[in-house]
Amino acid sequence: MTTNASQHRDLIHRFVTETFGQYVLSHDDFRGDLSLYIKAEGLIPICEAFLEDDSLQVHFLADLTVVDWLDTERGDEHGRFEVVYNLWSMRHNYRFFLKVFLPDTEPRVASLTDLWQGANWMEREAYDLFGIDFVGHPNLEKILTPDDLDGFPLRKDFPLTYEVPHFTWNKDQPPEVIR
Amino acid sequence: MTTATAEAKTLTINMGPQHPSTHGVLRVELEVEGETVVKATPIIGYLHTGIEKTMESKLYYKAAPCTDRMDYLAPMSNNLGYALAVEKLMDIDVPDKVKWARVCLAELTRLNSHLVWLGTHALDLGAMSMVLYAMRDRESVVDIYEACGGQRMMTTYIRIGGLADDLPKDFDKRVRNTLKQIKAGIADYETLLKENQIFINRTKDVAVISAEDAINWSLSGPMLRGSGIARDLRKDAPYSGYENFDFKVCIGEKGDAYDRYRLRIEEMNESIKIIEQALDGMPEGPSRAHVPGVVLPPKLDVLEKMESMIFHFKIITHGFDAPVGGVYQGIESPKGELGFYIAGDGTNMPRRIRVRPPSFINLASLPKLCEGQMLSDVVCAIGSIDIVLGEVDR
Amino acid sequence: MGLEEKIPDSVIMTSLDKMVNWAHKRSMWPLGFGLACCAIEMISTFSAHFDLARYGMEVMRPSPRQADLMIVAGRVSRKMAPVVKRLYEQMPNPKWVISMGACASCGGVFNNYALVQGVDRVIPVDIYVPGCPPRPEQLMDGVLKLHAKVETESLKDKREEWGTKIA
Numbered sequence: 172m173t174t175n176a177s178q179h180r181d182l183i184h185r186f187v188t189e190t191f192g193q194y195v196l197s198h199d200d201f202r203g204d205l206s207l208y209i210k211a212e213g214l215i216p217i218c219e220a221f222l223e224d225d226s227l228q229v230h231f232l233a234d235l236t237v238v239d240w241l242d243t244e245r246g247d248e249h250g251r252f253e254v255v256y257n258l259w260s261m262r263h264n265y266r267f268f269l270k271v272f273l274p275d276t277e278p279r280v281a282s283l284t285d286l287w288q289g290a291n292w293m294e295r296e297a298y299d300l301f302g303i304d305f306v307g308h309p310n311l312e313k314i315l316t317p318d319d320l321d322g323f324p325l326r327k328d329f330p331l332t333y334e335v336p337h338f339t340w341n342k343d344q345p346p347e348v349i350r
Numbered sequence: 351m352t353t354a355t356a357e358a359k360t361l362t363i364n365m366g367p368q369h370p371s372t373h374g375v376l377r378v379e380l381e382v383e384g385e386t387v388v389k390a391t392p393i394i395g396y397l398h399t400g401i402e403k404t405m406e407s408k409l410y411y412k413a414a415p416c417t418d419r420m421d422y423l424a425p426m427s428n429n430l431g432y433a434l435a436v437e438k439l440m441d442i443d444v445p446d447k448v449k450w451a452r453v454c455l456a457e458l459t460r461l462n463s464h465l466v467w468l469g470t471h472a473l474d475l476g477a478m479s480m481v482l483y484a485m486r487d488r489e490s491v492v493d494i495y496e497a498c499g500g501q502r503m504m505t506t507y508i509r510i511g512g513l514a515d516d517l518p519k520d521f522d523k524r525v526r527n528t529l530k531q532i533k534a535g536i537a538d539y540e541t542l543l544k545e546n547q548i549f550i551n552r553t554k555d556v557a558v559i560s561a562e563d564a565i566n567w568s569l570s571g572p573m574l575r576g577s578g579i580a581r582d583l584r585k586d587a588p589y590s591g592y593e594n595f596d597f598k599v600c601i602g603e604k605g606d607a608y609d610r611y612r613l614r615i616e617e618m619n620e621s622i623k624i625i626e627q628a629l630d631g632m633p634e635g636p637s638r639a640h641v642p643g644v645v646l647p648p649k650l651d652v653l654e655k656m657e658s659m660i661f662h663f664k665i666i667t668h669g670f671d672a673p674v675g676g677v678y679q680g681i682e683s684p685k686g687e688l689g690f691y692i693a694g695d696g697t698n699m700p701r702r703i704r705v706r707p708p709s710f711i712n713l714a715s716l717p718k719l720c721e722g723q724m725l726s727d728v729v730c731a732i733g734s735i736d737i738v739l740g741e742v743d744r
Numbered sequence: 745m746g747l748e749e750k751i752p753d754s755v756i757m758t759s760l761d762k763m764v765n766w767a768h769k770r771s772m773w774p775l776g777f778g779l780a781c782c783a784i785e786m787i788s789t790f791s792a793h794f795d796l797a798r799y800g801m802e803v804m805r806p807s808p809r810q811a812d813l814m815i816v817a818g819r820v821s822r823k824m825a826p827v828v829k830r831l832y833e834q835m836p837n838p839k840w841v842i843s844m845g846a847c848a849s850c851g852g853v854f855n856n857y858a859l860v861q862g863v864d865r866v867i868p869v870d871i872y873v874p875g876c877p878p879r880p881e882q883l884m885d886g887v888l889k890l891h892a893k894v895e896t897e898s899l900k901d902k903r904e905e906w907g908t909k910i911a
Contacts (some may be wrong), residue, residue, distance in 0.1 A: 198739070199675075200509070201675040201676070201677065202438055202439070202441065202677050204677065204678065206676075212809070230565050230566075231565055231568065231581075232568050233568065233570075233680070233687065233689065233706065234678075234689055234691065234704070234706040236702070236704040237702075238676065238701060238702040238704075239702065240695070240699075243695055243701075245674060245695075253693075255676065255691065255704075255705070257678060257689070257691070261565070261581070264586040264587060266587065266678070267679070268676075268678070275455045275673075285568055287567075287568060288563075288566050288567045288568075288714075288715075289566065289567045289568025289569070289711060289715075290568075291714060291715060292710065292711065292713075292714040293568075293711070296710075300402075313395075314394060314395060315394065315395040315398040315743055315744075316395060316397070316398060316858070317821075317822050317823035318397075320822070320857070323403060324400065324857050324858070325403055325406075329403075329857070330857070331400075331403060331404070331407050331602060331855075331856050331857065332855050332856055332857065339571050350631075367804070367824065367827055368777050368808075368827065368831055370776050370804075370806045373788055374778060374779070374780070375779060375824060375827075395821075395823050396823050396827065397779065397780055397781075397818075397819065397821055397824065398823060398858045399819055399821060399854050399856075399858055400854065400856040400857055400858035400859065401854070403857070403858075404853070404854055404856050406853075415853065416853065416854075419780070419853075422780065422784060423784065448814045466784065481787075481791070482792045483790055483794065485787060485788060485791035485792065486791065486792050487794055489788070489793050490789075492788075502877075502879060503781060503784065503785065504781070504876055504877065554901060565910055569893055605780035622791050720851070724758055724835070739780070740780050740781060743821075
């Protein structure tokens with residue numbers, strides 16, 4: 172980490188912990204990237220503050236993704252789903268992450284679509300593949316998978332392949348390969 | 351398929367998924383009032399391949415070939431992004447020679463991608479001959495890929511910790527010849543398009559997006575720079591030794607389709623400059639980092655040395671165990687910010703590989719770009735975003 | 745054409761077959777339809793360098809109703825499969841299908857929840873072209889093989905295949 176990057180890291184860290192200390196659970200610097208673990212209810216206030224703030228200009232939501240920590244120590248400890256918000260400071264060209272852990276049953280977090288238009292499709296994708304419920308999203312529907320696919324394919328308990336019968340001896344009921 | 355509703359006086363038109371101007375299998379549902387588009391809704395997923403899930407079920411090494419098949423116009427950029435992300439996760443540093451070669455190949459990829467974009471975009475707008483010229487020049491880039499990786503498109507040449515093999519002996523000569531051809535080609539394209547009144551009329555003030563909107567929609571690459579924001583990860587968050595190269599970040603003014611066309615042409619010129627610098631300063635050295643147990647040893651060592659053979663066997667059969675934690679590596683692919691978020695979980699297979707697909711996120715702004723435009727401008731808007739459906743749907 | 749119903753199996757019939765097959769072979773119009781990576785190689789094949797126009801095939805038809813060859817260039821997802829089937833059904837007889845690339849032929853490297861493991865589960869395929877993606881020369885070879893196949897066809901067989909409603 173260069174000195175510049177460490178200064179920017181401290182600026183961001185201070186900005187979040189000073190005002191929103193009650194929401195921040197912990198932080199880490201894995202491979203030089205700052206990750207702030209926050210409570211789900213703190214997401215909207217923190218992001219709103221970022222958008223209003225002009226000294227850091229964290230105005231760019233670069234990415235949004237989910238990690239499924241099923242059957243791991245990390246998942247058992249914090250919650251199965253980790254939603255990762257990838258933010259970028261336009262002024263300092265610095266990237267950092269906000270991470271929210273969600274439980275196995277009814278994973279639910281507030282939608283960022285009111286703050287960033289770009290979050291719309293990212294959240295739809297996360298819903299489609301992981302089944303995370305983004306509260307307040309205007310159009311939370313399937314985006315990638317076909318309508319007749321049940322379940323959320325990128326969850327770890329979803330099988331990678333699906334079995335289709337190649338042929339059958341029962342000529343009255345031909346195999347339904349494509350519905 | 352058309353349906354008319356009596357009271358609203360709008361018409362719903364379905365465009366795609368099999369349509370010559372949607373660059374693949376994109377489907378757009380257009381609501382039009384006369385010739386004016388009221389609402390455009392892109393419907394995607396017709397090429398959903400489950401690449402992320404497939405990669406998560408493979409060893410880190412074996413996931414690499416899947417990356418080519420996402421943005422198939424820029425395979426080397428995808429390889430580079432993935433290799434850099436895994437190297438960051440495993441904390442590996444690669445030799446200078448590898449960095450220089452990677453920059454060279456990534457910029458060649460940019461030329462490849464922009465050439466195909468230029469050809470197909472101009473074809474959509476009626477300039478039929480452009481696609482023939484662009485594909486002709488692309489052939490010379492693809493020939494270089496073939497010399498390096500033995501394949502025309504899906505090379506998987508950039509691997510974790512280095513390159514698949516040393517650069518071919520006549521690499522320098524080949525690349526310089528190609529650059530000469532493409533330079534002459536760009537001059538030709540400029541005479542065909544730059545002051546072509548039809549092309550200008552169809553692209554100027556079409557599909558405009560302002561700087562604030564571009565940031566709010568999370569756009570990246572030429573879509574963002576076309577609106578005047580100089581965000582280029584090669585400058586802003588340099589990777590693979592880009593800080594050593596002298597180049598300009600090109601920006602547009604108005605953020606319309608014509609600006610993005612100008613910008614991509616200028617980017618091609620800048621890419622040529624970068625490649626020339628990389629060729630001039632190409633250092634000598636090994637084509638792979640020496641990290642036993644993580645990076646495959648050179649083939650000759652495997653045949654001659656006992657330890658190398660053991661490591662080779664171990665990596666091929668078991669792979670390597672990654673630490674617990676997530677890293678993100680973004681690179682400036684021809685389409686925009688291509689990022690790989692890789693979460694390791696202590697085993698030899700990734701817990702999560704997330705690709706930040708620039709085309710997907712740029713395509714989300716299509717309703718904004720098409721609002722209030724003419725029906726025929728939708729084709730121009732789709733073209734100027736520069737989407738690759740393989741990356742949009744993954 | 746209706747002629748073959750009146751003419752008995754004879755020298756005239758085989759000569760007619762030859763002529764019709766020659767015409768089919770020399771003016772085969774592919775459907776302009778690309779799915780994934782292979783589509784780019786397909787464009788290369790149609791472009792100036794490799795020039796498929798040499799075999800009378802340069803006219804890509806955007807509408808399935810004017811096409812008689814479908815080149816399935818790329819992976820077929822479960823969402824796309826009904827569309828591919830629909831397009832195939834919209835093409836008028838006689839029609840042929842080339843499955844281009846590993847994904848269209850057998851699913852390729854993607855044996856997962858999202859892909860149809862081979863387009864032949866949805867529509868009948870005449871020629872399989874292997875490769876990921878196949879080189880333009882390989883596609884051309886596939887096209888020539890298809891031409892050879894077309895030469896062996898007979899109007900009589902088609903009548904049985906298409907049923908009684910022969911055009």
